[in-house]
Amino acid sequence: MKKIKEEPIVHLMYAAKNEKKNKVQLLILKKTYKIMAIIITDECINCGACEPECPNNAIYEGADAWRYSDGTALLGDATLAGGKKVNADAINEPVEEDYYFIVADKCTECMGFHQEPQCAAVCPVDCCVPDENIVETEEFLLEKKKILHKE
Numbered sequence: 001m002k003k004i005k006e007e008p009i010v011h012l013m014y015a016a017k018n019e020k021k022n023k024v025q026l027l028i029l030k031k032t033y034k035i036m037a038i039i040i041t042d043e044c045i046n047c048g049a050c051e052p053e054c055p056n057n058a059i060y061e062g063a064d065a066w067r068y069s070d071g072t073a074l075l076g077d078a079t080l081a082g083g084k085k086v087n088a089d090a091i092n093e094p095v096e097e098d099y100y101f102i103v104a105d106k107c108t109e110c111m112g113f114h115q116e117p118q119c120a121a122v123c124p125v126d127c128c129v130p131d132e133n134i135v136e137t138e139e140f141l142l143e144k145k146k147i148l149h150k151e
């Protein structure tokens with residue numbers, strides 16, 4: 001936990017995740033700061049290991065269409081956490097064409113299901129990484145989970 005105040009939080013989270021040896025540090029950082037969503041980078045080798053591990057069905061193979069209702073309790077007109085309105089049954093365009101992708105609205109960082117993002121845990125090339133552009137709080141992610149699964 002040294003140097004937390006002197007180094008950028010993004011780098012600390014990457015370091016903790018990549019080292020994989022210091023999960024406690026990552027957990028403390030996540031509780032202390034806001035949490036970044038997970039994104040799959042173009043280093044993905046399309047092995048498919050992550051897809052069945054996602055509790056929210058947020059992971060799709062490149063070029064696949066997707067729906068909010070896939071693997072969730074959402075049906076028809078739905079309001080997501082944060083107030084975004086969607087048609088859960090509508091078929092949406094793939095986010096990526098050439099490699100697996102995560103639908104950010106469906107990703108809860110595995111909060112409420114697992115201690116750590118399962119996609120990142122199983123990925124053989126460590127290409128499931130925090131997305132600096134999407135920062136969410138633990139509270140918001142748990143609310144997201146509640147709505148996705150109508151709990």
Ligand code: SF4
Pocket residue numbers: 038053054055056057058059102106107108109110111117118119120
């Ligand atoms: S972090 Fe968890 S919820 Fe998000 S895409 Fe990965 S497995 Fe799914």
Ligand code: SF4
Pocket residue numbers: 040043044045046047048049050051100119122123124125126127128
């Ligand atoms: S586990 Fe990693 S390499 Fe395999 S499909 Fe998922 S993101 Fe790509």
